[in-house]
Amino acid sequence: MLNREPYPGLIRDMQETGFKRWGFVIFRTVYTEESQSQWESYIEFLKASVEDRLESLELSTLLKPHLEWTIIEDRDTLHNASKQHVRERFSEWASQRSVDRDGPGVEEAFQRDFPRFRYCVYVDHKCLDTVTRYEAWAEAGAPGPSKYVVCALIDKRCGPKGQGKGRFRRIEGCSREYTGWQYSSVHTLSGLYDKLSLMGLMEDDYTRPPQIFPGDDVMPVE
Secondary structure: OOOOOOOHHHHHHHHHHOOOOEOOEEEEOOOOHHHHHHHHHHHHHHHHHHHHHHHHOOOHHHHHHHEOOOEEOOHHHHOOOOHHHHHHHHHHHHHOOOHHHHOOOHHHHHHOOOHHHHEEEEEOHHHHHHHHHHHHHHHOOOOOOOOOOEEEEEEOOOOOOOEOOOOOOOEOOEOOOEOOEEEEEHHHHHHHHHHHOOOOOOOOOOOOOOEEEOOOOEOOOO
16 A cells, blocks of 8 residues: 655654754855856755745645755865765765764664765756746746756765666766766755655666656756
């Protein structure tokens, strides 16, 4: 029988380990003067999207107090950083876990590969441009197909060569089926967090870049 309760994986993990904090760590990789307002709009939209989703599922009282917005900004080392560099920085951040920083139950959460310590959000200029396009679309009355504000979700366990079958369209040098990351609409982040509490990103309905999860839209390829 299917469990129809929302976010069963996330809630189960909290109950079993006592580790309450959840949410993806976010890395900013663009630090130009002209991008500052974009970044502010982007983060505001991302936070509102996640919180609105919790509200729509009537989970705000249960989950919002434990939602941790960890945003890592470092102009000197993260400007135009590659996904592999962010993957390494995130791995370092996860390795520095402690009860003081992360709260009770953190060691079990790390050992059980909770999403907070395995996946992170990567925001580059292409991601920032999606909030500009979204705002223009909304101001025009939201004509035609929906527009998404997009992020990249990175799996710290997968290197830049990817995993799985080869001979797929090359994306950022990777021709394997699983690239180790996925473009996702930010409105899906809380649901993805729950899903990744139950299975890995490469399982089930992995969406290979440049396609955006969910749907058939694609991001520009440089």
